[in-house]
Amino acid sequence: MSLRLPAADESVLARRAQIIADLSAIVPGEGVISREREMKPYDSDGVTAYKQLPLVVVLPQTTEQVSRVLKYCHAGGIRVVPRGAGTSLSGGALPLQDGVLLGMGKFNKILDIDYANRCAVVQPGVTNLGITRAVEHEGFYYAPDPSSQIACTIGGNVGENSGGVHTLKYGLTTNNVLGVEMVLITGEVIRLGGRHLDAGGLDLLAAVIGSEGLLGVVTEVTVRLLKKPDVARAVLVGFPTSEDAGDCVAKIIAAGIIPAGIEMMDRDAIAAAEAFVKVGYPLDVEALLIVELDGPEAECAHLLEEVSRIAAACNSSTLRVSRTEEERLGFWAGRKAAFPAVGRLSPDYLCMDGTIPRKQLPLVLTRMRELSARYGLRVANVFHAGDGNLHPLILYDANQPGEMDKAEAFGADILRLCVQVGGVLTGEHGVGVEKRDLMPEMFDETDLAHQQRLKCAFDDQGLLNPGKVFPTLHRCAELGRMHVSGGQVPFPDLPRF
Amino acid sequence: MTEQVRISDEAELVAAVAAAAADGTRLSIAGRGTKQGIGRPLEVARALDLSALSGVTLYEPEELVLTARAGTPLAEITALLAQNRQMLAFEPMDTGPLFGATSGDGTLGGLFACNLSGPRRLSHGAVRDHALGIRAVSGRGEVFKSGGRVMKNVTGYDLPRMLAGSFGTLAVMSEITLKVLPVPETEETLVVFGLDPSAAARAMSAAMGSSCEVSGAATLPAEIARRRTEAPSDVSVTAFRLEGFAPSVRARRAMLVSVLMPFGAVEVLEEGASRGFWTMVRDALPFAGTGARALWRISTAPMAGPVLGRALSEALGAEAFCDWAGGLVWALMPDEAARAADVRAALAPHGGHATLLRATQAERAGAVFQPLEASLAALTARVKASFDPRAILNPGRMYAGL
Ligand SMILES: Cc1cc2nc3c(=O)[nH]c(=O)nc-3n(C[C@H](O)[C@H](O)[C@H](O)COP(=O)(O)OP(=O)(O)OC[C@H]3O[C@@H](n4cnc5c(N)ncnc54)[C@H](O)[C@@H]3O)c2cc1C
Numbered sequence: 001m002s003l004r005l006p007a008a009d010e011s012v013l014a015r016r017a018q019i020i021a022d023l024s025a026i027v028p029g030e031g032v033i034s035r036e037r038e039m040k041p042y043d044s045d046g047v048t049a050y051k052q053l054p055l056v057v058v059l060p061q062t063t064e065q066v067s068r069v070l071k072y073c074h075a076g077g078i079r080v081v082p083r084g085a086g087t088s089l090s091g092g093a094l095p096l097q098d099g100v101l102l103g104m105g106k107f108n109k110i111l112d113i114d115y116a117n118r119c120a121v122v123q124p125g126v127t128n129l130g131i132t133r134a135v136e137h138e139g140f141y142y143a144p145d146p147s148s149q150i151a152c153t154i155g156g157n158v159g160e161n162s163g164g165v166h167t168l169k170y171g172l173t174t175n176n177v178l179g180v181e182m183v184l185i186t187g188e189v190i191r192l193g194g195r196h197l198d199a200g201g202l203d204l205l206a207a208v209i210g211s212e213g214l215l216g217v218v219t220e221v222t223v224r225l226l227k228k229p230d231v232a233r234a235v236l237v238g239f240p241t242s243e244d245a246g247d248c249v250a251k252i253i254a255a256g257i258i259p260a261g262i263e264m265m266d267r268d269a270i271a272a273a274e275a276f277v278k279v280g281y282p283l284d285v286e287a288l289l290i291v292e293l294d295g296p297e298a299e300c301a302h303l304l305e306e307v308s309r310i311a312a313a314c315n316s317s318t319l320r321v322s323r324t325e326e327e328r329l330g331f332w333a334g335r336k337a338a339f340p341a342v343g344r345l346s347p348d349y350l351c352m353d354g355t356i357p358r359k360q361l362p363l364v365l366t367r368m369r370e371l372s373a374r375y376g377l378r379v380a381n382v383f384h385a386g387d388g389n390l391h392p393l394i395l396y397d398a399n400q401p402g403e404m405d406k407a408e409a410f411g412a413d414i415l416r417l418c419v420q421v422g423g424v425l426t427g428e429h430g431v432g433v434e435k436r437d438l439m440p441e442m443f444d445e446t447d448l449a450h451q452q453r454l455k456c457a458f459d460d461q462g463l464l465n466p467g468k469v470f471p472t473l474h475r476c477a478e479l480g481r482m483h484v485s486g487g488q489v490p491f492p493d494l495p496r497f
Numbered sequence: 498m499t500e501q502v503r504i505s506d507e508a509e510l511v512a513a514v515a516a517a518a519a520d521g522t523r524l525s526i527a528g529r530g531t532k533q534g535i536g537r538p539l540e541v542a543r544a545l546d547l548s549a550l551s552g553v554t555l556y557e558p559e560e561l562v563l564t565a566r567a568g569t570p571l572a573e574i575t576a577l578l579a580q581n582r583q584m585l586a587f588e589p590m591d592t593g594p595l596f597g598a599t600s601g602d603g604t605l606g607g608l609f610a611c612n613l614s615g616p617r618r619l620s621h622g623a624v625r626d627h628a629l630g631i632r633a634v635s636g637r638g639e640v641f642k643s644g645g646r647v648m649k650n651v652t653g654y655d656l657p658r659m660l661a662g663s664f665g666t667l668a669v670m671s672e673i674t675l676k677v678l679p680v681p682e683t684e685e686t687l688v689v690f691g692l693d694p695s696a697a698a699r700a701m702s703a704a705m706g707s708s709c710e711v712s713g714a715a716t717l718p719a720e721i722a723r724r725r726t727e728a729p730s731d732v733s734v735t736a737f738r739l740e741g742f743a744p745s746v747r748a749r750r751a752m753l754v755s756v757l758m759p760f761g762a763v764e765v766l767e768e769g770a771s772r773g774f775w776t777m778v779r780d781a782l783p784f785a786g787t788g789a790r791a792l793w794r795i796s797t798a799p800m801a802g803p804v805l806g807r808a809l810s811e812a813l814g815a816e817a818f819c820d821w822a823g824g825l826v827w828a829l830m831p832d833e834a835a836r837a838a839d840v841r842a843a844l845a846p847h848g849g850h851a852t853l854l855r856a857t858q859a860e861r862a863g864a865v866f867q868p869l870e871a872s873l874a875a876l877t878a879r880v881k882a883s884f885d886p887r888a889i890l891n892p893g894r895m896y897a898g899l
Contacts, residue, residue, distance in 0.1 A: 116702045117798045139708075161651045168648070174655065175626050188872040195798040196849040197824050198612065198623050200866040201895065202667070202877055206625060206658035210651045227708045250559040256582060256679035295710065296752065299745030355647040357560050387648035388560075427649035435652075442652055443642070450641040450884070451654050457879035469653065480886065 005052070005433070006467045008098040012055065012078055019078065020056050023100070026068045031106075033057040042101050045086040045093040046148075047434055049348075049404060054081065054095035061106045063181065063189060063219040070217065071187025073100060079463050080185070082213040084125065084156030087148045089351055090432025092159060092212045092468055102217060104155050110134050111220065117195050118225045119178055124155025124218045128162075131223060140225040143170035146428070147336055155218050161210030163428040165261040165335070166292075168386035170226070172428070174209040181220035182208065185459045195222060207454060212430050213465040215458040229294035232260065233304055234328045237311045238285030238318035242266060245287035246361040248314035249385045252291065255310060257303055260294040262386035263335050266365070269342065269380040269393070273334035276341035281334050282318045289385065290331050338382045339393065346378070346395035350407045354418030355427035358388045367417055368392060375410040377403075389427035390418070416441050431469045439471050448472075453479050499525070499541060504568075505549040507632065507640060507671045513545055514669060514889075515638025521887050526665040528568050528604030532611050534596050536664050536894040537865050538858045547606060550671065555646065558583055562629065562646050564674040567606030574605060578677055586678040587624050588615030588775075594785035595792065595855055606670045612662030615779035616713035616738070619705075619821045621678070625661035630674035633660060635667065636885025646674050665891040666899065667884040681712075681740035686771035687753055689761045691732035692716065694803035700760040701822040702800060704737050709753040713738030713775050714822035716803055718810075721783045721818050736766070738775060778820050784829045791835040791856040792827070797849030799823035808843050835860040841867070866895055 012019070024032045033039055034056045044051045055078075060066045073080050079099035086093050095101045107123035110131070114120065115138055122131060128149040131142040145164035146152055152162070158180065163172045170176070179193025192205040199205075208215050239245040242264075249262055265273065265281075265288045274281040281288060289311075293303045304321055311319055322328035334341075342349055356364055365381065372379045378395040392414055396407035415425050415435065419442050425435045439448060448470060455462070456476035466473060504510045517524050523541040527533055529548050547568040555564035558581040565574055571589060578584055590613040593600040614623040630644030643656035657674075660667060692700055697716035704711045714737050717725075722734040737753060739746045750765070757763050766774055777783070784792055793815075797805060799822045806817030806826050814831040830836060835856050844851050850867040853860065869877055874896070881888070881899045893899065 114798075115706060116699075116800045118702075118705060140706075161655065163649055171622065171626065172649065172651075174658065175622055184872070184876070190870070190873045190876065192873075194848045196796040197618060197821060198614070198662075198796050198850070200662075200796070200850040200852040201869060202880060203612070203625060203659050203662050204873075204876070204880065206655050206661075210655050227706055230708050253561060253679075254559045256682065258678065295741075296708070296745055296748040298748035299742060302742055302744040355645075355649050357557070357562075357647060359557070359560065384649070389647075389649045422645075423647050424645045424650045424652045426652050427647070428651055430651050431653065439653070442645075446639050447641045447643065448653075450635060450639075451643070451656065453883035454654055454656070454880065457876065457883040480883075 005096060006473060008096070009077070012098040016055060019076070022072060023056060023058050023069060026072065027058055027060050027065050031059045031061065033059070042083065042086070042095060042103065045088040045091060047089060047091040047094070049398065050091050050094050050433065052095045052097060054101035055098050057101045057103055059103045059106050063183065066102070066183045066217050066219055067187040067189055069100070069102065070183055070185050073463060074185045074187065074461070077461065077463070079466055081465050082159070082217050084153035084159065085127070085151050087152045088156065088160060088430060088432060089353065090426065090430040090434040092430050092432040094433055096467065104153065107155070107219065114195065115140065115225070119195050119222055120225055121220060121222050122154055124158070124221055125153050128152050128154055128157055135225055136228070139228050141228050142223050143176050143226050144173050147339070154221050154223065158209050158218050158221060159211070159213050160428065160430040163389070165263055165384065167384065168262060169258050169260045174206065176224045177205070177209060177221060178224055179222040180205065180208060180218050182216040182218045184216050185463050193222065210430070212432060212468055214455055214469060215464065230296050231300055232292055232294040232328060233300045234290055234292045234322045234331045235304060235307055236281070236320045236331050237289045237291065237316045238282040239287045239289070240285065240315060240317050242287040242365050243362045244315045245289050246358060248289060248311050248316065249358060251310045251314060252307055255306060257306060259291050259386065261290070261292040263290045264288065264383040264385035265335065265338065266381040268378065269338055269382050272341040272345055272380055273338050276344060277333050277337050279330045279334045285317055290335055335382065342380050342393045342395065347397045347399065350394040350396065350411050352390065352392045352394065352411050352414050353426045353429040354415050354423055355387070355389045356418050356421050356423035358385065360421040360423070364390070364417060364421060368414060371410055371413050375406055377407055377410055384427070388423065412438060433468055436469060437471050449479055456480065500543045501546060502543055503546045503549055507550070510550065510634050510669060510671055511638060511640050514634045514636065517543060517889050518636060518638040518887055521889060523889050523892050526669050526891055528607040529570070529602050531596070531598055531603040532592055532607050535611060535854060537861050537897065539891060539894055541892070545669065547669070548604065553577060554672065561648070561677050562674060563677050564646065564672060565605050566672050567604065567670040569605045571603050571605055571608055572601050579680070582680045583677045584680045585627065585675065586617055586621040587627055588617040588779055589613065589624070590615050591780045594780050594782055597786070605673055609661050609670060609673050610663060610665045616715065616775050616820050619714060620710065620712040625658045627676040628657040628661050628673070629676055631657045631660055631670055632672040633668035633670045636887060636890045640671065644674065648676060664894050666881060666895050667890065669890065682742045683746055684738060684740040684768055684771050685746060685750065686766040686774055687737045687739070687750065687757060688764045688766060689735045689757055692735045692760060693733070694807045696760060697733065697735045698800050698803040698823045700735055700757060703756050704753060705799070705822045707752065707756045709739065709749045709756065710741070711737050711753070712740045713778070715778045715818065715820045716823070717783070717818040721816055725777050725783045736774060738771060781827050783818065784827065787829060789833050789855070789857045791830040791833055791860055792854050793830070793840055793851055794854040795826040795828060795844060795849060795851045797824060797826065797844060797847045801847035802826045805843060805847060809840065812843065813839055833857050833860065835863070837863055
């Protein structure tokens with residue numbers, strides 16, 4: 001593993017026994033886990049290639065306990081890594097050897113469901129799907145739907161600003177969260193937002209959502225609930241080239257249609273998914289689109305006609321409209337199983353997450369094929385085509401010496417390519433440790449310094465989840481100095497880790 | 498005397514802010530100055546005028562993205578979008594009429610800095626929800642960028658969204674990238690007359706809790722409705738907007754009529770009338786031409802709004818109406834006195850934020866935004882200092898001392 005984490009603080013390691021005893025006094029019973037065997041399940045998140053045992057695992061149950069734990073850690077200079085379900089695909093919840101792993105799993109209650117105001121107040125350890133399950137009997141749901149929704153928590157969704165296949169129409173986590181309660185590293189408890197839409201004052205909620213556990217520990221989330229659309233229908237369209245498929249997406253949107261979702265898969269991903277779930281995907285096409293339309297029956301019928309007409313004009317070679325709910329779910333089954341399906345083709349795979357301007361898709365796919373040949377590694381592509389979010393899956397075998405490094409280098413090249421064509425490093429999985437060292441591809445030092453100073457405003461000692469997101473750790477005092485010589489910020493050679 | 502500095506490109510902006518940062522000169526930031534009456538009054542030595550930092554630099558309709566320099570007139574942007582049947586879906590409010598200024602003026606930067614969204618905020622989100630990327634100059638006199646031009650992006654903290662609504666107190670935006678959306682093919686509005694505030698709240702909640710995809714829901718008491726609508730003279734107006742493709746709007750009209758039936762007879766405003774109605778709500782036109790009488794814009798839980806509006810009328814003699822299905826209360830005080838303590842006390846049981854959107858200078862010297870609890874106030878101060886350590890950008894505009 002090529003990953004470098006901040007050097008462990010020896011003085012903290014030396015105090016381990018005392019720290020465990022002190023934390024056990026704050027979170028009694030089984031809330032503190034310190035035996036190696038029992039800490040094992042927490043040693044990595046969704047990026048299983050990176051493993052690290054924490055100093056100790058703490059599983060608080062109340063905001064007050066979180067507050068006291070953080071206050072204690074702040075006073076003792078102890079690092080803290082918040083964790084939800086640990087499904088992060090960027091290593092955001094990877095523990096630190098000298099850090100407390102703060103597991104939020106016991107915060108698993110739905111506190112209030114307020115149908116009249118169309119919101120729910122939940123604890124951060126409630127799963128994404130758990131929210132929808134709790135309100136669906138009234139016809140409501142929580143819109144962002146990451147494929148991991150059965151497992152991932154709303155706290156983790158806030159941490160990563162997660163999206164899903166319906167983000168194009170319904171937005172990311174940030175567009176669907178009204179407020180949070182959170183605990184700062186000092187132990188102070190603050191509330192941002194509430195049951196209302198816009199709050200005056202600085203929109204700190206915007207900064208907290210997607211902050212990957214670096215700004216505070218979220219202890220309560222107020223989410224917006226939406227009424228389920230009457231019907232959803234999907235159309236499955238095959239194309240002889242990915243250019244045609246991309247063109248079709250652009251024309252649908254240019255026609256003023258914002259589908260609930262538009263997903264694209266390339267030949268390798270189609271083959272893998274079909275072999276795995278056998279839902280009748282066409283195998284003789286280069287690209288497959290799933291376009292989902294939702295709303296009243298009349299709207300879906302109208303738009304399905306429009307979309308079919310546009311697809312035909314873009315050289316579609318196959319087109320199927322779902323006639324039943326079962327058939328619609330079948331269309332999705334292949335897409336939703338794409339990761340495990342690809343997983344069957346290869347002992348290991350790396351899932352990338354760049355976003356590009358959609359029109360750059362043909363170029364990016366061509367270059368990706370060239371890179372694939374150069375690295376000698378296969379890549380299958382699934383793509384949130386409506387919003388330009390690519391998930392290339394790089395196939396490799398970690399047991400072959402050097403292959404993992406090669407796969408990582410290939411992945412980094414793909415992300416550099418995304419940035420070069422006007423896109424970004426990560427659309428929904430977060431920077432974490434995985435894309436941390438690529439941040440300078442997108443941001444210069446001044447850009448990063450402005451972000452890191454915001455971190456300092458929340459956490460002046462850098463104790464919350466250090467080593468994630470930012471490639472270089474700067475001391476806040478250093479960042480805070482004013483350099484006003486022609487806008488240049490000289491940075492001394494601080495050690496890179 | 499305030500010295501005026503006209504900025505015409507980003508390099509000039511960096512130089513101007515860096516110079517001020519070097520000697521601690523306090524700056525006011527304005528585009529075309531249409532929203533200068535919002536926020537606490539400023540005392541500055543130098544005023545930066547960004548109206549010449551103008552022009553759309555990128556517009557790709559099929560990608561739903563537009564980038565423009567901060568001083569670009571909003572009218573120029575909306576006209577360009579309209580050519581492609583696109584729009585800023587958050588329905589930017591035109592503050593001109595409320596402030597006795599010309600209509601249709603204002604810049605993208607000003608709109609972004611104030612995060613003032615219209616009726617469609619309810620279904621499509623606020624200005625901040627459409628923010629994709631920014632270039633800006635912080636109080637350190639350094640230009641930085643954040644976000645990007647793509648729809649989905651979690652690379653680093655979401656500074657674009659955070660800067661929306663920051664009233665120029667953290668950084669001066671130089672360029673802004675927004676998500677744009679198609680204009681709905683058609684619209685119409687269903688109206689129910691004569692609902693009292695709590696019935697109106699229930700009717701709006703029922704409509705929003707249906708699958709009718711209502712994109713505007715407002716309730717105006719009789720005294721206000723009378724002034725601005727064709728309504729029968731002595732009844733309140735509660736209105737619901739449907740937008741989209743014609744077959745869809747037709748189908749949803751039928752659905753919504755049955756949802757609203759229990760509340761009273763339903764009438765339809767066709768496209769033109771519907772448009773006029775929502776412009777009136779968006780720009781708070783019933784309160785245009787009321788001089789410097791104090792005007793509150795209150796964001797609260799939707800069910801609470803209509804009732805709060807009535808309470809403010811009864812207790813303080815305010816006139817009030819609600820947008821955002823009840824979640825936004827516009828309350829016009831009987832005179833120039835803002836009565837902040839009373840308004841905030843009335844809001845307190847419901848939770849939310851009351852902003853004194855328009856008032857005399859003297860009234861605005863108090864708290865314009867909802868006062869913050871101690872920990873949050875201290876955090877806010879640290880965030881401000883992290884971007885603007887010498888407090889030179891619009892000092893005090895949001896909170897005293899910041
Ligand atoms: C098979 C699979 C499919 C996936 N599909 C998608 C997808 O479609 N879309 C998508 O966006 N993501 C997807 N993901 C990624 C992942 O599920 C999301 O990022 C999810 O939001 C993480 O939630 P979690 O509860 O597992 O959080 P964790 O992984 O435990 O933590 C994520 C981050 O949030 C922080 N955090 C967690 N809880 C808190 C808290 N209470 N307070 C403060 N910080 C906190 C952590 O420190 C960490 O930085 C997928 C993952 C897998 C394994």
